[in-house]
Structure formats: C-alpha cells, structure tokens
Amino acid sequence: DTEVTQTPKHLVMGMTNKKSLKCEQHMGHRAMYWYKQKAKKPPELMFVYSYEKLSINESVPSRFSPECPNSSLLNLHLHALQPEDSALYLCASSQVLAGPQETQYFGPGTRLLVL
Amino acid sequence: GEDVEQSLFLSVREGDSSVINCTYTDSSSTYLYWYKQEPGAGLQLLTYIFSNMDMKQDQRLTVLLNKKDKHLSLRIADTQTGDSAIYFCAEPAVGYSTLTFGKGTMLLVSP
Numbered sequence: 001d002t003e004v005t006q007t008p009k010h011l012v013m014g015m016t017n018k019k020s021l022k023c024e025q026h027m028g029h030r031a032m033y034w035y036k037q038k039a040k041k042p043p044e045l046m047f048v049y050s051y052e053k054l055s056i057n058e059s060v061p062s063r064f065s066p067e068c069p070n071s072s073l074l075n076l077h078l079h080a081l082q083p084e085d086s087a088l089y090l091c092a093s094s095q096v097l098a099g100p101q102e103t104q105y106f107g108p109g110t111r112l113l114v115l
Numbered sequence: 116g117e118d119v120e121q122s123l124f125l126s127v128r129e130g131d132s133s134v135i136n137c138t139y140t141d142s143s144s145t146y147l148y149w150y151k152q153e154p155g156a157g158l159q160l161l162t163y164i165f166s167n168m169d170m171k172q173d174q175r176l177t178v179l180l181n182k183k184d185k186h187l188s189l190r191i192a193d194t195q196t197g198d199s200a201i202y203f204c205a206e207p208a209v210g211y212s213t214l215t216f217g218k219g220t221m222l223l224v225s226p
Binding site (some may be wrong): 004006030033034040042043045048056088090092102104105106107108111 | 146150155156157158159160163164203213214216217218224
C-alpha cells in the first residue's frame, strides 16, 4: 500500500476564515512534506517533517502553520490567507527524510480557493 | 541553483510512441524520477531509475539515462488517451532534503 490520503479534496475559504488541511499515511513513513502547486507549475516545497519534528520551513508565511501530531498525520492550519494562496496543496511522505534512495509518495491534493 | 529542464508540450496520436525528454543538473544524483499528474489530481510516481543503469523497462514505459549528457527520457509505447497528463522529471535536491522538479511536459494524446 503506497497511499497518502488528503482531506478535504476541495476547500473554499474567505480571507478571515481559519481552516485546516489533513494528510494521512499508514506506510510507516517518518518523513512528511507539504507542497504548494500553482496551475501549470511544478510543486514547490513548503515544509518537511522528519520524525514528527519540523525539519525544513522554506520561508513560508506564518499564515500557514504546519503540525505533525503523530507519525501518520500531518496538518496544515490556514489563517488569514490571501487570494494568491489559491493553489493545489500536496502532501507527500517518504520512509525517511528524502535522500538519494528515498522515494516520495504523493497524495491527491487539496484544491484551495481563497476568496 | 539547480535547474531541471523539460520541453513543455508534446502531442501524439493514439497508438504512437511518445518520448518525453529531461535534462538534469546534478551528476551525483543517484535516483531520477518520473511523476505523472492527471488533470486535477496529485502526483503519481510512474517510475524511477538508479544512476548505475542505462535503461529501465516497465511494461509500456522505457526510461533511458545518459549520465554523460545528464539526459533522461521517458518513452511510452502504444500511447493511449489515458496517458494524457503532465509528466514531471525530478532529481534529489542538493542536500537531499526534497526533490527538484522540472517544469513538466504536457502530453496530449488525440484519438
């Protein structure tokens, strides 16, 4: 089983709302990733967790707040977003932190629209 | 910084072969990946090749690797309309913390 699940599939939110994106994997992977993908562009890395600790934050604005409550779950809390934050948010996991022999498996994404 | 290059668009007829090309930058990359993204969907790992291989075949997919030229290609035999998607090649980023993706090649298969 190489499945990464994400909920919700679609999300529409206003600029004053607070919402959360969820990601789950049951492959025993200890590294999890959040990516943002704009239309017709490759994914851009946002955050990396390794063994439930934040390992990398790619200078993401504080209106995005990641959380890794356990080794299977990864959340992305959203608050006071801007319309330009509308994008597909992808979660991925790998057995350990991505290295030359670590393969990342992606979820289907959450399509976010900020009005 | 690193830059993985791909042609942006490829159009083929159903039943033809498709070849998607990629040029990567890091000669020390040990694994190179191809991901497929269908419209509105996430990324699906299609295949990967280890750098000590020149070729890898998996059913209709053939990956060719030219390490000297840092050139990677994905050949899809007997292309079907269901193969229409964006194909990203990717290599481990410097420091190996994540992947560096190419800009993606949109493959359009017409009946």
